[in-house]
């Protein structure tokens with residue numbers, strides 16, 4: 001861990017670096033095995049804690065009790081402490097807080113999905129064995145996922161294009177399993193992620209290629225599946241692979 | 250139509266605070282390690298927050314504010330007083346192992362192992378990991394909850410991850426050796 005970047009890796013995976021630093025570090029990760037390995041470990045640890053940490057559920061009875069504490073009952077009581085809250089302040093509060101909550105949540109969620117996918121992309125390529133099924137043949141790769149993920153998908157014929165299939169692996173986004181396929185274009189690897197579309201507003205994600213850090217991401221839904229294409233190639237290349245996938249799906 | 254002021258304010262508080270109920274409960278249970286105590290903590294948090302809502306500053310992060318009340322309530326509870334005999338300065342000196350090269354380990358470590366690891370961590374490490382990964386708070390929000398500078402958030406988080414990693418390495422070795 002002698003690398004000068006190593007001290008920034010935690011902040012990087014936590015999404016706390018400035019965009020210029022993130023871009024530089026993302027580029028560095030493609031060249032530095034020690035940083036990439038450490039970043040991969042961090043990403044895995046973050047996911048494990050997130051999954052393991054959501055553990056305790058309050059009972060319905062207790063929820064009712066809390067609702068009574070803060071809800072209508074107090075209101076009917078005409079409790080004294082509300083009288084000191086001025087209306088204008090409260091109105092501004094409602095607006096600013098709810099709007100900010102919404103905007104931040106949306107932004108955070110979108111950012112999170114993209115950063116999780118770009119992290120996965122980088123981490124997977126940095127790991128010793130990026131794919132679990134190694135094949136350039138879509139007829140081998142597609143059935144390999146059977147029984148490993150709760151849906152099936154179609155992959156495009158690549159003959160006559162510059163793209164080639166490297167292989168695939170099972171991956172997770174917010175605890176739901178999906179397919180991670182790796183394609184190659186010239187010297188570049190491109191990740192294709194396929195998940196079930198949970199209709200949770202992921203529709204807000206870009207349908208035209210957007211650039212995030214040094215990566216271009218394109219996303220769309222088709223037949224109940226959500227696709228993400230992530231790579232460090234230009235928007236045009238991402239779009240052509242996306243078109244091939246759309247036509248096949 | 251005129252809305253009586255009490256009603257508007259109560260509705261505001263309820264609208265803001267109720268969606269945090271499950272998160273607060275989960276955090277409380279992790280801190281206290283006991284269901285009944287977690288309920289007491291959450292109940293007290295809501296009562297305190299409701300009472301202090303008029304003093305809540307515009308532009309302040311409401312969620313961080315609620316979590317801060319919960320955490321302070323815990324720190325002054327009997328379990329909290331027992332678990333946090335270490336000061337903020339002392340936490341920075343808790344030894345933790347250097348990063349382990351076996352990074353794939355975490356992926357292989359199962360969820361139960363990670364849960365056990367989190368439970369065994371000292372409260373300052375446990376809480377910061379939960380706020381960062383489960384609540385997905387920014388460093389700034391965490392700083393508000395824990396009332397520490399952002400720089401301290403970074404160093405403590407770093408140490409907490411190291412500490413958890415070394416705990417998991419121990420557990421994983423134990424499993425592999427058939428213990």
Ligand SMILES: [Zn+2]
Pocket residue numbers: 003004005006028032033034035036
């Ligand atoms: Zn490096």
